[in-house]
Amino acid sequence: WPPPERMRDFDRMLELTIRASRVDPTPDLIIWPETMYPGGALDANSLNEERAAALSWVTDTDTAWPVLRFVISRGDNGIDPPVQIAGPFEQRGRLMMPTTVVSDSLLAWQERLGIPFLIGAEGLEGYTLEVEEGTGAITEHRDAWFNSSYLINQGRVEGQRYDKMHLTPFGEVMPYISAWPWLESLFLRVGIGATGLSFDMDAGTTPVTHIVRTESGLVRVATPICFEGIMPEVCRRLAYVGSERQADVLMQLTNEGWFATFDAAREQHLQIIRWRAVELGLPVIRAANTGISALIDPQGRVIVRGVEAGETRHDGVLWVEAPLPVGTTPFGRVGDIVGWANLVGLGGLLLAGTLLGFTRRGPPQSPTPDGTDEENTKSQPRQSQHREK
Structure with a gap:
């Protein structure tokens, strides 16, 4: 730049x-x-x-x-x-x-x-x-x-400023490789020929909400940055402490210039963050460089999208009026507990079904010398051994 x-x-x-x-x-x-x-x-x-x-x-x-x-x-x-x-x-x-x-x-x-x-x-x-x-x-x-x-x-x-907690893979951090600086340097130099490039950005550890004063009172703003908007648990950490909601709106700051002319990726990024609105019951305001700035209501509906000059790769101003939320949502209160509980329960049902079927059938029977199953042999009626003279 x-x-x-x-x-x-x-x-x-x-x-x-x-x-x-x-x-x-x-x-x-x-x-x-x-x-x-x-x-x-x-x-x-x-x-x-x-x-x-x-x-x-x-x-x-x-x-x-x-x-x-x-x-x-x-x-x-x-x-x-x-x-x-x-x-x-x-x-x-x-x-x-x-x-x-x-x-x-x-x-x-x-x-x-x-x-x-x-x-x-x-x-x-x-x-x-x-x-x-x-x-x-x-x-x-x-x-x-x-x-x-x-x-x-x-x-x-x-x-207090908010520091992005979940860095963008291959943009801000190199997964696994960044744990060893010498390996990251070797990969960048030999693997992709990017001498001098480094992935040395640090991840924040603390959720922060900004407090905005309005005529109707204080509004608590959580700011998922770019890639964080597609991460359900990150957005929940920003919006909730335990089961208590600590944010009134999500405002996603994002730069989608790295999508170049691939507008389908910009559209997908917008569609994914609609789920965060539904999960948390919060309005979402997106300020997206080259992307689709938008207002999403707590039901996940896109109310307004794009600046006056166009939806993507245009600069301009988007004015929105966001509805403030009422109450909380199950996901906001308990997070992924329900999902993990369902997974554990399903695994338990599959295991119980397998064991029950095994018990009813009994263990597999070994074959008799003539090649037939021992159990089948025992169940055959005895045939008469005498012959008419």
Whole structure:
């Protein structure tokens, strides 16, 4: 994702966000699809590290940067009124754009519009940047790297971020192989020729719900990210604690660009998550990059699908009003217990039937010397041994 392209896409996302904010009635929440935020993490520690190290995107001076109409800055102190950013600055024959421009702009626009944003971005733990004296080379260190969702309100990250718990196989993690870094490296280098590629993303361990304030009260939002939407137990962990429901709506952030032009896969992804709505009795809102953004009601019915320009591979705004759920569902309360109990019960019935049939027939009989079964021989009536003279 080259820096100029990042900024162009980010500028377009801001334009769509501003358009979404002008819908009547005013939205309670604006949702971006997965990975549409082009910066790094949004937590305060990571942003402070980037500022302290003056981390920047760098290109050569011949690179054509887009005209940025909506990217703004909050100023170095984060207090000054937002100002328009004309473009990158030149230093030592290179074009440089501070990476914090996107976070500053995102937070400033959220504060200006006054509508909470739900954003997918990186999550980092133990993130530090070390700047080498003299050369200015920057070395990055991180303890953990996540695919996360953030709620932004009042110009800052609000509450706890959610870290994706079930990573996408062959996209974010290599099943089994990733347990041995040397084997993963060998597979990528020799197996598919992807030198330099790594599957080093970490899986989250804790379900998190974002709390959104609306005129009708607080709404608890669970955010299955991409592949998690097809996993029943993952969505249940996000929506329930034990038998108690802790979410009022599922909001799936997904990027389906890796489906390329195969729209049938996008359609299938939408169809699968309809089951999560039925299982949990929750409405589902999908924000899908290149895919089918949609509203699904708690009965699994697709109420609205696609932005105004088209269902797939088009950008735009989809406005929905989701019905809030009432009560719980059996699957929400007990999960897969019923399914496993049925499986165990069926296995028990099959075993009992087999043993019962074996008992009634008795053990197999050994043949007599003349080749007939001993049991059959015993049951034959004795024939007369005398002959008429």
